[in-house]
Amino acid sequence: MRIVEKTARFAAIAVAILFIVLSLGGVVGAWYLNWQATDVALKGFGVIEVGVGAVDAGVGRVDDLIAKSRTEVRQAAETITTVGVKAQANKPVITALNARLETNLGPRVAQMQQVLAPVRDALESVGNAVSMLNSLPILADRAPRLKKLEEAFTRLEALTVDTTQLQATLKALVEQKGDVAAETVAALTAITQRIDARLGEVQSNVQGVRADVAALKIGLDARKARLLFAFNLVAMLATLMLAWIVYTQVVVFQHHRERLRQPVA
Numbered sequence: 491m492r493i494v495e496k497t498a499r500f501a502a503i504a505v506a507i508l509f510i511v512l513s514l515g516g517v518v519g520a521w522y523l524n525w526q527a528t529d530v531a532l533k534g535f536g537v538i539e540v541g542v543g544a545v546d547a548g549v550g551r552v553d554d555l556i557a558k559s560r561t562e563v564r565q566a567a568e569t570i571t572t573v574g575v576k577a578q579a580n581k582p583v584i585t586a587l588n589a590r591l592e593t594n595l596g597p598r599v600a601q602m603q604q605v606l607a608p609v610r611d612a613l614e615s616v617g618n619a620v621s622m623l624n625s626l627p628i629l630a631d632r633a634p635r636l637k638k639l640e641e642a643f644t645r646l647e648a649l650t651v652d653t654t655q656l657q658a659t660l661k662a663l664v665e666q667k668g669d670v671a672a673e674t675v676a677a678l679t680a681i682t683q684r685i686d687a688r689l690g691e692v693q694s695n696v697q698g699v700r701a702d703v704a705a706l707k708i709g710l711d712a713r714k715a716r717l718l719f720a721f722n723l724v725a726m727l728a729t730l731m732l733a734w735i736v737y738t739q740v741v742v743f744q745h746h747r748e749r750l751r752q753p754v755a
Contacts, residue, residue, distance in 0.1 A: 500746075503742075506740070506742040509735060509736075510743070513732040513733075513739070514732075514736065516732045517728075517729050517733070520725045520728040520732070521725050521729070523725070524722065524725035527721050528718060531714070531718065532714075538616055538619045538620060538710060539710065541613070541616040541619065542707055542710070544609065545609050545613050545616060545699065545703050546700065546703045546707075548605050548606065548608065548612070549606075549696045549697075549700045550700065552602050552605050552606055552642075552696050553700065555598050555602050555605070556689050556692055556696065558594075559595055559599070559689055560689050560690070560693070562590070562591070562594055562595055562598075563595065563682050563686045564686060566590075566591060566656075567679055567683065569583065570675060570679060570682065571675065588661055591653070591656065591657055591660065592657055595657075596650075596653045596654070599646060599649050599653055600650070602692070603643065606639060606646070609639065610643070613639060616706075617636060620706070638695040638696075638698050641695050642696060645691050648688060649685060649689065649692070652685045655681060656678070656681045659674075659678055659681065
């Protein structure tokens with residue numbers, strides 16, 4: 491009986507030691523997995539944050555170009571209204587206006603299209619990344635809508651035609667001899683108003699994207715903090731559970747060791 495009892499106690503001690511070793515390994519493994527999951531999450535959020543930064547910088551640049559272009563167009567409209575009917579008497583003013591529009595307005599519209607092209611690609615990448623993260627309920631969010639940028643591109647293409655028409659009409663106005671009919675001035679004014687309206691529509695689209703990006707950035711920061719907290723919480727709970735197992739097995743180990751040391755009655 492004594493041999494059987496000793497064997498059973500040695501077996502219990504061995505099992506306790508095994509559980510202690512496995513539990514300590516589990517603690518290390520839990521925090522290793524936490525580190526790996528955190529690293530993957532930060533890389534995923536980092537990809538989105540880089541794309542969001544590129545989109546924000548691009549639409550901010552376009553917004554600035556639009557503001558300058560609208561100022562230019564409104565000044566042109568005022569000049570046309572003031573001196574258009576007497577074009578020959580104010581030929582230097584009209585010529586300078588036409589040169590300024592050729593130098594500034596047309597190239598700015600083309601620059602807007604160039605700036606928005608990579609922004610569209612970045613926004614599409616952000617949308618795909620957000621869709622992947624949305625597979626986790628804790629990270630559900632809405633990406634900035636690509637439709638707004640597509641509408642901006644469509645309006646910019648129409649603006650290219652309008653600016654070309656405005657410059658051609660102004661050039662013809664400079665070359666025309668005699669006073670200009672009021673209908674011509676009215677037509678030029680209508681073109682400038684149309685350009686200003688379309689610039690305003692593009693600006694509205696761009697600002698809408700910028701607002702979506704700002705909201706996404708705030709949401710991403712909150713969700714990143716929540717996800718990292720969840721990772722740490724799980725690792726901490728696993729550590730506490732495994733620590734309790736270690737404690738109980740240490741008690742078992744000490745109990746059986748003490749009983750083994752007791753002399754035979």
